[in-house]
Amino acid sequence: MSMMVAVSHVGRLIFQFLPNVQPVTAILIILTLSMGMADGLIVAVLSILISNLTLGMGIWTVAQIVSYFIIILITGAVVRPIYQKLPEWTMIMYTAVTGLLYGFVISVIMTYLLGLESFWIYYSFGIPMDIMHALGNGAFYFILSPVLYPLIAKGLKLKKISKRGNENN
Template sequence: MTQDRSFFSTYELAYLAMTVATCTVGRLLFQFIPNIQPMTAIFLIITLQLGIFRGLLISTLSVLITNIYLGMGIWTISQIFSFTIIICLMGLFCSVSIFRESRALQTLFSIFAGFLYGFIIACIDVEVYGMPQFWPYYISGLSFDLLHAIGNGGFYLLLTPIFQKLYKKTVKKKA
């Protein structure tokens, strides 16, 4: 008789739950500063450490939980979709060894992700809300995308060493 193996180890499940809680608290803590929050950086770090599936799991749960607090609406779907594209791109780049080993390239991608997130959201919003023109709407949001990009870069540099230590102490060592 073969023994069933769990999809997540206990340590990994605890690590993922802690990460969702960190994203939730981080987003709520920084909600008064437009578009500056640690969520995107954490999603990218988790994708780098644990892969696309777990990055998507963390992002979806974090968006759903924080939107329960901040307001749930049609934008929740576009947020999840935008983060899905960003996480899948991060996963693709992680398969390239030079990217995987270069914190500078990863940080540049996190900055780019802020602009990409805003672009995807704008594309969806124009269609959902029936706006007549895309470019004026998108350009009017570029200052918020810039804040998101700067926040991503800063949080990525700040949080990567912390999450690497946590990962080594919990998931990698116990797996």
């Protein structure tokens, strides 16, 4: 899990020049599908906190954590039981849609600070950023899923072996 936090943090730093294009959401979805909601939530919170220490901490940090919390809950409760039966393009589309959901949740949470009358203005101005997030999510899932799923599976096997007392950590 610490490696996933590090990869998420570095991914946010590397792609900060592209607004809202970052591998974090795709990594969290892959992690949640592979290891479960608890692991996804832990990595999400740590990734956001550590990244925002570098990129800027603010009131949006709570909104980001809540947005990822909702995405991870949906992924773990709805998608995880069926994702192995789904074609790859469906998972790419789902990951892209989570970019739109993320932006919507952020806007809803920020409404408490800006006032209800500002919601639609705030949300509509963020739609281009949400579309960038969605496109980035789909692309990162397409690129990272063939790499991360096997690495996580290998890591889980090593973890199980080491719990039995085998010295092959």
